[in-house]
Every structure is written in C-alpha cells, then in structure tokens.
Amino acid sequence: MSNDTSDEDISFFRQFIDYLKWIPVLMATGILIWATVIYMISISQRTEGIIKIIFVTIFVTIFFMIYWSYLRVICARSTEIPEEFKLSPPIHKELAEAKNMKQCHEILKEFSKNLPIKCMNLNGSVRYCEKCKQVKPDRCHHCSSCKTCILKMDHHCPWINNCVSFANYKFFFLFLTYLVIGCIYVICTTFSEGYTLWKTGELHGTSFQIVSLFFMAVLLGFSTITLLVYHCYLLVKNETTIESMRKPVFRSDFNIKSYDIGFKQNFCEVFGNNPWLWCLPIFTTRGEGIDFPVEYFKSEEIPLV
Numbered sequence: 141m142s143n144d145t146s147d148e149d150i151s152f153f154r155q156f157i158d159y160l161k162w163i164p165v166l167m168a169t170g171i172l173i174w175a176t177v178i179y180m181i182s183i184s185q186r187t188e189g190i191i192k193i194i195f196v197t198i199f200v201t202i203f204f205m206i207y208w209s210y211l212r213v214i215c216a217r218s219t220e221i222p223e224e225f226k227l228s229p230p231i232h233k234e235l236a237e238a239k240n241m242k243q244c245h246e247i248l249k250e251f252s253k254n255l256p257i258k259c260m261n262l263n264g265s266v267r268y269c270e271k272c273k274q275v276k277p278d279r280c281h282h283c284s285s286c287k288t289c290i291l292k293m294d295h296h297c298p299w300i301n302n303c304v305s306f307a308n309y310k311f312f313f314l315f316l317t318y319l320v321i322g323c324i325y326v327i328c329t330t331f332s333e334g335y336t337l338w339k340t341g342e343l344h345g346t347s348f349q350i351v352s353l354f355f356m357a358v359l360l361g362f363s364t365i366t367l368l369v370y371h372c373y374l375l376v377k378n379e380t381t382i383e384s385m386r387k388p389v390f391r392s393d394f395n396i397k398s399y400d401i402g403f404k405q406n407f408c409e410v411f412g413n414n415p416w417l418w419c420l421p422i423f424t425t426r427g428e429g430i431d432f433p434v435e436y437f438k439s440e441e442i443p444l445v
C-alpha cells in the first residue's frame with residue numbers, strides 16, 4: 141500500500157517537472173507575440189500609405205518564418221530507432237548474466253555484426269544504451285531529459301523543450317537565421333525612435349514599449365548571432381555540438397577520417413537536394429538518421445598505429 145502511494149507520488153512529481161519544462165517555451169513564445177504586437181502598433185502609429193504596407197509586409201514575412209520554424213523545431217520528435225538495433229529478451233538476458241565486461245562486449249559485437257555501424261566507444265566496444273536496451277546507431281545519444289535515444293543528437297535545448305537532432309536540425313538552423321534577420325530588421329526600423337527617446341529620457345505609453353523592443357532585439361540578436369555563427373561552423377564541418385566537444389571514434393579497420401564530405405555535400409546532408417525548399421521549414425534532410433556518408437583517409441594519410 142505505502143509502496144503504491146510513494147510510486148504515485150514519484151510519478152506525480154515527474155509529471156509536474158515535465159510541465160515545468162514548458163515554462164521557457166511559453167516565455168519565448170510570449171516574447172515573440174509581445175514583439176509582434178508592439179511592432180505592429182508602433183508601425184501603424186508612425187507610418188502610413190505605401191511605406192506602412194512595405195514595413196508591415198516585410199515584418200509579417202520574417203515573423204511568419206520565425207513562428208513556423210519555431211513550431212517545427214518544438215514539435216519534431218526523433219525518429220524511432222529500427223527494431224534491428226533493439227536487443228531481443230533472450231539476448232538481453234544473456235547480457236545480464238554475462239560474467240564480465242569482456243563477455244558483454246562479445247555478445248554486443250556478435251549482435252551488431254550486420255548493423256550499419258562505423259563508430260564505437262573509446263575502449264573499442266559497441267555503443268550500447270542500457271536504458272533503452274539497444275545498440276546506438278552512429279551519432280545517436282541518449283538524452284536524459286527526453287528519456288530516449290536521439291538520432292544524430294546535437295544538444296537538448298530548454299527553449300524548445302526538445303532535442304536538436306536529425307529530426308529538426310534544419311528547422312533549428314532556419315529558426316536561428318530568421319530570428320537574427322528579424323532582430324536586425326527591428327533594430328534598423330526602431331533605431332531612430334529608440335535612440336531619440338533614450339537620449340531625451342521621455343518614455344511613456346507605447347514609446348516605452350518600442351524602446352524596450354529595440355533593446356530586446358539588440359540583446360536577443362547579439363546572443364542569437366553568436367549561436368548562429370557557431371552552428372554555421374558546425375554545418376560546414378558536418379559536426380554536431382556533441383561531436384565538436386568529443387570526436388567520434390571510428391572503427392579502426394574502416395580507415396574513416398570524418399563525416400566532413402565537403403561543404404556542398406555537408407550542407408545538402410541537412411538541407412536536402414532541392415534549393416527551392418532550403419529556406420522553408422519543411423523536412424528535406426537526407427537519409428534516415430542511421431547511416432551517414434563519411435570521408436575516408438587517402439592511402440598516404442592512413443595513420444600508423
């Protein structure tokens with residue numbers, strides 16, 4: 141009886157924590173909606189005629205892309221890992237009864253011999269997730285927040301309450317890009333008013349909101365552009381944030397150099413082959429997130445062991 145009650149308490153507590161994780165998402169959405177409302181009011185008060193139409197059209201287009209990308213990056217869920225990576229109950233039992241680590245490694249090696257795996261652990265063993273009871277595909281990592289293994293995991297982001305991964309990296313990159321463009325646009329079109337009001341110190345009503353919007357755009361733009369530049373670097377190198385901190389270990393018998401297959405191909409790996417869809421948050425990423433093309437060492441580059 142008491143055990144049941146404590147289990148219920150734990151499950152309620154976990155559910156409560158899961159709800160709390162949506163607070164940063166609500167905050168970010170609130171800021172975006174606030175910025176939209178204030179900007180529209182400000183533009184309708186300060187401009188008229190064709191100028192107003194141009195300002196509003198550009199703003200609505202940029203912010204529509206921001207909202208669309210943000211929604212896609214939040215809602216995308218990591219693709220289910222194929223059944224062949226999951227240990228069957230008899231093999232899992234065998235693993236649980238193994239006498240030592242060497243025997244565990246042998247069982248996993250035998251199990252994964254036909255799987256498309258090029259990476260391994262530092263000690264040469266097969267990458268395995270004890271929580272999900274499955275062999276991890278290349279570039280896949282277990283996320284403790286999402287409580288599952290995530291294909292081509294980049295990082296877990298609290299602002300989207302989701303992992304940035306194979307399923308939504310394109311959307312995440314587009315979201316950062318449109319957010320930077322949106323911030324620059326807001327800074328440019330509110331600069332004169334913001335600067336004047338700040339200098340004279342006469343802030344009241346909507347004017348105060350415009351100045352707040354200006355400074356919010358400066359702060360947000362600065363932090364986002366830093367993140368965007370870093371992800372441009374990762375995109376060019378075909379690396380994830382995790383891999384930039386800890387290089388993947390390739391099987392020594394494969395002579396693999398890296399996932400960097402040249403700028404154009406690296407870009408198309410994430411954005412797909414159709415240039416008309418590159419700017420839209422529509423899923424066009426190549427592959428299934430399980431097996432990735434690699435660059436091999438040239439014969440003269442093969443490191444001597």
Ligand SMILES: [Zn+2]
Nearest residue numbers: 269272282289
């Ligand atoms: Zn896992």
Ligand SMILES: [Zn+2]
Nearest residue numbers: 283286296303
């Ligand atoms: Zn996660």
